[in-house]
Amino acid sequence: MQPDTRTRPLQERDITLLWALRSPCSFGCPHCYFGELADDKIGPPKEVGLLSHIPVRDVERAELEAFARTLADSPVERVVLAGGEPLDWLPTLSVIKTIKEAGCEVVIATNGVPLTRPGIARTLVELGIDGVSVSLDSADAAVNDRLRPSRSGRAGHREVLAGIRTLLDERGQGPGPRVGIYTVVIRARPQEITNVARLAAEIGVDYYVPQPISLPPGHKLFTERCHTAADAPAVEQELLRLEQDPGGLTLPGPTYVRQFLDSIATQDSGRVERCFGGAQLFFVQPDGTVWDCPSDRRIAATPPSARRTIVGADAKTLFDGRPACTDCSHFSRDCVNMTPLVLGMPSFLGRVGS
Numbered sequence: 130m131q132p133d134t135r136t137r138p139l140q141e142r143d144i145t146l147l148w149a150l151r152s153p154c155s156f157g158c159p160h161c162y163f164g165e166l167a168d169d170k171i172g173p174p175k176e177v178g179l180l181s182h183i184p185v186r187d188v189e190r191a192e193l194e195a196f197a198r199t200l201a202d203s204p205v206e207r208v209v210l211a212g213g214e215p216l217d218w219l220p221t222l223s224v225i226k227t228i229k230e231a232g233c234e235v236v237i238a239t240n241g242v243p244l245t246r247p248g249i250a251r252t253l254v255e256l257g258i259d260g261v262s263v264s265l266d267s268a269d270a271a272v273n274d275r276l277r278p279s280r281s282g283r284a285g286h287r288e289v290l291a292g293i294r295t296l297l298d299e300r301g302q303g304p305g306p307r308v309g310i311y312t313v314v315i316r317a318r319p320q321e322i323t324n325v326a327r328l329a330a331e332i333g334v335d336y337y338v339p340q341p342i343s344l345p346p347g348h349k350l351f352t353e354r355c356h357t358a359a360d361a362p363a364v365e366q367e368l369l370r371l372e373q374d375p376g377g378l379t380l381p382g383p384t385y386v387r388q389f390l391d392s393i394a395t396q397d398s399g400r401v402e403r404c405f406g407g408a409q410l411f412f413v414q415p416d417g418t419v420w421d422c423p424s425d426r427r428i429a430a431t432p433p434s435a436r437r438t439i440v441g442a443d444a445k446t447l448f449d450g451r452p453a454c455t456d457c458s459h460f461s462r463d464c465v466n467m468t469p470l471v472l473g474m475p476s477f478l479g480r481v482g483s
């Protein structure tokens with residue numbers, strides 16, 4: 130099938146912008162897309178597209194606020210703020226206000242600990258933020274804190290749960306935000322898929338996303354953590370158990386289980402017909418670079434002529450001429466991690482029946 134190269138009418142508002150706002154994070158997860166601080170001691174990686182927790186190239190606040198203002202009157206429907214840790218940088222609250230005023234939905238991806246700080250959860254509720262996705266990789270505190278260690282050693286599972294509870298309390302009977310948990314699933318612990326779901330349901334969380342760990346083959350944790358085809362049956366069993374008994378949680382759509390299993394069965398790239406990357410999804414790095422999606426394979430295949438930036442740009446012009454969909458030959462675990470952001474979010478946020 131040929132890609133649909135017709136461009137979208139400008140007035141259609143259907144883009145999800147995944148915006149990694151800042152580089153630093155108080156957690157030092159060894160599997161993180163941003164790499165480990167210790168590895169970047171001599172400076173952030175020089176390769177285009179590679180991320181680092183060292184913020185030397187992060188866009189100035191005034192520049193990113195200027196871009197955020199241009200989201201009004203643009204085809205961007207939803208902005209998912211991530212990083213790094215977006216809530217460790219106080220101006221993020223002002224950026225959220227600007228994006229809301231531009232008429233976009235705002236979802237924030239956080240390690241959860243900032244939600245325990247005085248006033249943060251309350252302010253998010255007051256700003257009308259639409260969704261808060263909190264990362265938690267195990268229902269077991271010790272396991273989670275080994276997989277997701279804070280750099281100070283002083284925050285972990287307990288604080289993450291306290292942060293979620295603070296936010297749910299602040300929301301009270303109000304309409305929002307919807308609150309979700311994201312779990313990175315590793316090959317040794319398929320049981321976390323249903324264990325974390327049970328915990329999420331007990332706490333009163335609204336949506337839940339188990340996602341496959343995605344690491345390049347050269348990564349030091351690749352063999353230990355990344356699934357192979359042999360791991361698929363155990364993962365399938367857990368995903369199907371979750372689907373049969375979601376415990377009131379909203380889950381990613383019906384095709385998610387198959388997509389998850391397809392992705393972990395191989396390291397080869399596959400073809401994605403009618404891909405939303407570069408059509409309804411774009412990724413902005415902390416240095417302002419705009420990509421079709423965060424897939425390392427797709428970034429590596431992007432010609433220099435196609436690189437763009439939010440610095441000095443306006444969103445209407447930036448996304449003018451985007452196609453209705455793209456034809457991508459880089460299917461990988463990264464695609465699975467993007468599907469809930471684009472296709473799952475309307476039901477996570479209660480915009481459609483789940």
Ligand SMILES: C[S@@+](CC[C@H](N)C(=O)[O-])C[C@H]1O[C@@H](n2cnc3c(N)ncnc32)[C@H](O)[C@@H]1O
Pocket residue numbers: 154160161162163211212213214215238239240241262263264311312313340341342343344466
């Ligand atoms: C990079 S974090 C940034 C937002 C925030 N600091 C947090 O901890 O959620 C965004 C999400 O990416 C996930 N993630 C990081 N590295 C990953 C990897 N190699 N494979 C799959 N997911 C990953 C994290 O667990 C988290 O849910």
